[in-house]
Amino acid sequence: MTLRMALLASGRGSNVQAILAAIAEGRLDAHAACLISNIAEAPVLDIGRAAGIPSVSLPHRGQSREAHEDQILAALEANGPIDTIVLAGYMRLFSPQAIQALGNGNPMRIINIHPSLLPAFPGTKGYEDAYTYGVKVAGVTVHFVDSGLDSGPVLLQRSFPRLDTDTLAEFRARGLALEHALYPEALQLLAENRVRFRYDSDASRPYVTILPAEGPA
Numbered sequence: 001m002t003l004r005m006a007l008l009a010s011g012r013g014s015n016v017q018a019i020l021a022a023i024a025e026g027r028l029d030a031h032a033a034c035l036i037s038n039i040a041e042a043p044v045l046d047i048g049r050a051a052g053i054p055s056v057s058l059p060h061r062g063q064s065r066e067a068h069e070d071q072i073l074a075a076l077e078a079n080g081p082i083d084t085i086v087l088a089g090y091m092r093l094f095s096p097q098a099i100q101a102l103g104n105g106n107p108m109r110i111i112n113i114h115p116s117l118l119p120a121f122p123g124t125k126g127y128e129d130a131y132t133y134g135v136k137v138a139g140v141t142v143h144f145v146d147s148g149l150d151s152g153p154v155l156l157q158r159s160f161p162r163l164d165t166d167t168l169a170e171f172r173a174r175g176l177a178l179e180h181a182l183y184p185e186a187l188q189l190l191a192e193n194r195v196r197f198r199y200d201s202d203a204s205r206p207y208v209t210i211l212p213a214e215g216p217a
């Protein structure tokens with residue numbers, strides 16, 4: 001099933017670029033129905049426009065959270081149908097009400113990429129925080145979004161070493177390259193309908209399982 005995605009991003013857009021490249025190269029069966037940025041001058045908007053994706057800026061500044069979230073919901077509605085909301089460097093938290101509305105009853109509808117091995121180093125500075133802490137193994141996480149801060153169920157994680165010679169820039173570049181591979185892979189799992197939530201009776205949160213790929217018929 002071709003995934004119909006809305007892309008939400010606030011900045012540079014290298015993950016959006018990686019997702020679009022994966023579609024173009026046939027590694028990801030998805031269609032970008034729209035791109036929304038909360039920052040009017042974000043470079044990601046140019047990436048979206050150059051790719052011919054309806055790309056809108058909906059600045060959050062100067063209005064209430066509720067009014068801004070209503071605008072996002074309206075933009076999604078206008079560009080629907082959308083089955084997956086892909087946060088790619090979207091640097092804002094949604095209210096619990098917006099998560100509810102955006103999710104539309106489906107806990108697997110909103111997905112995010114985070115630059116650490118969650119639950120370590122949530123927040124806006126994953127690479128800096130891991131580097132400063134002095135971890136030996138770092139990583140990136142693709143997870144579903146709930147109303148907490150980087151707290152939703154984990155779909156995929158991949159690790160990378162912090163080398164003793166690493167500068168922060170080198171460390172971050174290695175992580176980012178991993179993000180660019182991991183996010184399209186994660187989205188392709190959704191496109192192939194291979195992701196399930198397992199509700200273990202003694203766990204307070206769902207565990208995400210991945211079904212094996214279908215073999216040739």
Ligand code: GRF
Pocket residue numbers: 009010011012013014015016088089090113114115176179
């Ligand atoms: C990435 O490191 C992502 O994990 C984090 O924000 C950064 C966005 O980078 N959430 P880009 O805009 O995709 O280049």
